[in-house]
Amino acid sequence: xxxxxxxxxxxxxxxxxxxxxxxxxxxxxNVMYWYQQKSSQAPKLLFHYYDKDFNNEADTPDNFxxxxxxxxxxxxDIRSPGLGDAAMYLCATSRRDTLNTEAFFGQGTRLTVV
Amino acid sequence: xxxxxxxxxxxxxxxxxDVTLDCVYETRDTTYYLFWYKQPPSGELVFLIRRNSFDxxxxxxxxxxWNFQKSTSSFNFTITASQVVDSAVYFCAxxxxxxxxxxxxxxxxGTQVVVTP
Numbered sequence: 001x002x003x004x005x006x007x008x009x010x011x012x013x014x015x016x017x018x019x020x021x022x023x024x025x026x027x028x029x030n031v032m033y034w035y036q037q038k039s040s041q042a043p044k045l046l047f048h049y050y051d052k053d054f055n056n057e058a059d060t061p062d063n064f065x066x067x068x069x070x071x072x073x074x075x076x077d078i079r080s081p082g083l084g085d086a087a088m089y090l091c092a093t094s095r096r097d098t099l100n101t102e103a104f105f106g107q108g109t110r111l112t113v114v
Numbered sequence: 115x116x117x118x119x120x121x122x123x124x125x126x127x128x129x130x131x132d133v134t135l136d137c138v139y140e141t142r143d144t145t146y147y148l149f150w151y152k153q154p155p156s157g158e159l160v161f162l163i164r165r166n167s168f169d170x171x172x173x174x175x176x177x178x179x180w181n182f183q184k185s186t187s188s189f190n191f192t193i194t195a196s197q198v199v200d201s202a203v204y205f206c207a208x209x210x211x212x213x214x215x216x217x218x219x220x221x222x223x224g225t226q227v228v229v230t231p
Contacts, residue, residue, distance in 0.1 A: 042222060044221075092159075102164050105159035
């Protein structure tokens with residue numbers, strides 16, 4: 001059974017049109033992450049939530065925002081997608097207060113910008 | 115700053131051959147975790163193994179084994195008797211062992227493994 005679920009698997013959006021990607025988890029993990037993975041590249045961390053505390057990576061563009069309304073859900077908002085934002089977006093979760101630190105990833109959402 | 119280098123871009127083997135993936139890392143942290151993840155064409159990153167920086171014991175888990183050498187900052191990964199289903203991109207990753215860094219992974223560029231029948 002999938003533990004980190006991302007919807008949709010594939011998303012096509014128009015240049016400049018706001019888009020939201022969603023992630024849910026059944027693991028009750030207190031940390032949720034969003035990674036961006038462009039074609040043939042390594043995943044790159046955009047930001048993460050530790051409970052309700054938002055932590056942005058220094059080089060994440062302002063165009064990217066995130067919301068976490070509760071423990072189970074986290075959203076990635078792209079306010080004005082550009083062609084360069086086409087990528088696979090991966091959500092991950094982990095538990096911070098134990099030593100079991102591997103991150104569990106969802107299947108990703110592949111975003112196309114037209 | 116952390117850095118993970120996977121020098122091999124692609125490795126092609128015939129089924130049943132062994133495959134060894136190289137990983138070299140840089141970190142100023144004294145304690146850290148090292149990981150290997152597999153990314154099949156479907157896109158999901160699948161956790162394979164984790165190693166703590168203070169435990170250099172090498173192990174075998176099924177067809178997977180790893181060689182962690184702190185002296186050379188290397189964390190190599192071997193698939194024994196490869197199968198077609200092993201075809202995927204394999205990522206080596208590093209995470210500092212601090213409470214605000216758990217799960218924050220620094221990935222290498224990945225190595226594409228192609229296993230042909």
